[in-house]
Amino acid sequence: MLHVHDNLQRRKVPFEPREPGRVSMYVCGPTVYDTPHVGHARREVVFDVMRRYLAHAGFEVTYVANITDIDDKIIGRAAEEGRTEPDVAAEFTDVYYREMDRLGIARPDLSPRATEFVEGMIATITELFQHDAAYVIEGKGVYFDTSAADEYGQLVGRSRDELAEGAGQRVEIEEGKRSPLDFALWKSAKPGEPSWPTPWGNGRPGWHTECVAMSLSILGDGFDIHGGGDDLVFPHHENELAQADASGHRFARYWLHNGMVNVDGEKMSKSLGNFTTLAELLDHHAPRAVRLLMLQTHYRRTMEIGHDALVAAAEGLKRLDSMHRRLAAAGLDVAAAPLDADAVARFDAAMDDDFSTPAAVEVVFGLVRRANQALDVDDDITAGSAGHTALQLADVLGLAAGASTASAGEADGIAASIGLRNQARAARDFAEADRIRDELAERGIILEDTADGTTWHRA
RNA sequence: GCGCCGGUGCCCGAGCGGCCCAAGGGAACGGCCUGCAAAGCCGUAAAGUCGCGGGUUCAAAUCCCGCCCGGCGCUCCA
Known part of the structure; x- marks a missing residue:
């Protein structure tokens, strides 16, 4: 039976999916403001292999990975290069998938974009208001009240006090927040920035909200696996969990985080x-x-x-x-x-x-x-x-041995060369045989003489 | 500073109380095979302080304590 290390419980536990035979997983995807780096690759490989193995083990897997296509960095880059945010996001989304394709990462079953999910985020925030877990700071946005999440700090394994003490040491605390731990659910529009209308004024999504809205509305309460890099544990995943808890939703059953590179x-x-x-x-x-x-x-x-x-x-x-x-x-x-x-x-x-x-x-x-x-x-x-x-x-594992491919014409040419070389070998004209072999090697074709004949492959 | 995680051969890295004089991959060396190669296989050498120092235990790479070093987190970074 499959056991996974659940980061919330901080131990290895038996994996019991919400529904027998089916696994739903949500992995935090990239913010598309730059080209992917080696760390993104590890995350993709890690969760790609989990997905493949689960399928191999007989589960029907639904794999969701979001694309964060609106955030400070995208806005910053767009401003810097005199482009629009959607333009920047589209470019780096393409780059991202192109590189992951090279790595042999299977595309997610669903890849929701933050900008296409604004309605869902509004619904999530509305729900948080209904549970007294959100408040407005005029001119700044909507904030999550971390005191509404009883178990805040459970994922990162630190008490609220410890976290509060650390908060603000490295970054200035936004004025008006009830607690330094509170975070933006929705950011009020600034001039020239993309924004969407909401009951709380025009603005754009806060990062921690999109994943809650997307994962719960696509996969439903109590979906199975939530994944991401272990640098996301705090604050991102902690804040997601807090929102789900505060609004009475059962969140991920298992939290899996990959290590850094x-x-x-x-x-x-x-x-x-x-x-x-x-x-x-x-x-x-x-x-x-x-x-x-x-x-x-x-x-x-x-x-x-x-x-x-x-x-x-x-x-x-x-x-x-x-x-x-x-x-x-x-x-x-x-x-x-x-x-x-x-x-x-x-x-x-x-x-x-x-x-x-x-x-x-x-x-x-x-x-x-x-x-x-x-x-x-x-x-x-x-x-x-x-x-x-x-x-x-x-x-x-995604390591399938690939056969060397060649066009029919090229393959025929190689076969012909091999034939000539074998004739030379039979005649013990090894100089000629070696010349043919070297010639092919220059073209990146490596020959191997086996008991069953001569085979070739690319270098 | 606080928290979490790690430090294993030449390199990467598994193991996490006895099966470890430490897996696997690569590199090195020798051999078999081959016309020669390549590929493959076999074997050898390579960790004897498993970061350092204490401790627990019949037994420690594996547990505990201290120290050193590295990574990550401590509000938007996978």
Whole structure:
């Protein structure tokens, strides 16, 4: 049975979804004011893999991830560049999805935009007023009264007093707030900024409200998983939870947060240029290598990302891919081979333990080794089974081995070259054989001579 | 300053009271295979203070205390 580490209870607990067989998850998505960075990538990979595994485990998953398309930073950027806010948001939303597509992140089932959800936010705020949990500061906006949330601080694990003491140390406290902990639900319009009409005057959404409105109205009360980076625990998620509590809604059943990514900036910039943006990272390293590296660390831990580790991950993937090729070259009908039930059970046990992807990856590599061993001794039964299982489990992790592709014309050309080379080899004209091989290598085509013939793949 | 989380081989990183003289991936070295490669496999070496110092226990990388270092949070940052 699946167990997850619920950050609210701060311990691993059995996962019991609201409805048997169905899982609803809401992950806090990006604010689209800039290009995504490596940290966004980890969040996406982490929750993408959870989603894949849940589906693999037989759940019907509904995955919602919002796009925050209106906020201070978007307004700031728009002003700076003399553009409109929707223009800025549209650009970076596109960039975001483009980069996540490269990483092989499946698109959410629903990706609500804050600006398309204003009605819902007004309804949420209205409800908070009805529960005496909101108040207006003239000219500033609508604020949430944290004293209305009895358990305020429960998620971050600190008392209201402790939090109040810390508040205002780093940022100035807005005048008129009843408590330094209170936060804006709705911000009054300032000249030149986008705004929407509400019963409390024109204005725009406060960040903490949109996720409550979207998650509850799309997934309903007591949805299953709420995810995000662990830097969002406070204040963002705490404030979401406070709103739900204050208005009498059961919020997420489980809170899952992924750890941060550290980039060894100095080392990184020397060897490759500073790729703190995801695009730069993916320009230098295979997306699957990035994914594998991320999965080799447990999702809750802080991880280090660096050139050497990325290269190591890419090398590891080569073993998976070459196994894939060897199976094909041996003419095995891998898909027809029975799965290794024992290995699948170990994989599932690993993932059931709070998505322990490092242990799951270990199972996959063990199978790769076993399949290769079997291939070495022509044990097709074992090779097929281990190989099939490895490929299927890798797919659950989003690491599916990809076949090298080529246009028909190119493939024919390569096949012809291989034919010529093999003729030369048969005639023991190794100089010519090596010349052909080198020529192909220059085009990025690597040849491998196996007992079952010569195969090729891209470098 | 306060809170939370971490510090494990050359690198990344699992393990979190006995199965650990510490998984897995990569790098290194040797071998098998190969015309030579590549790929694969086998083996070897590599942590002997698992940040440092105390303590608990029959037993500690794993628990407790202190210290050092790093990350994150402390009002809009994944």
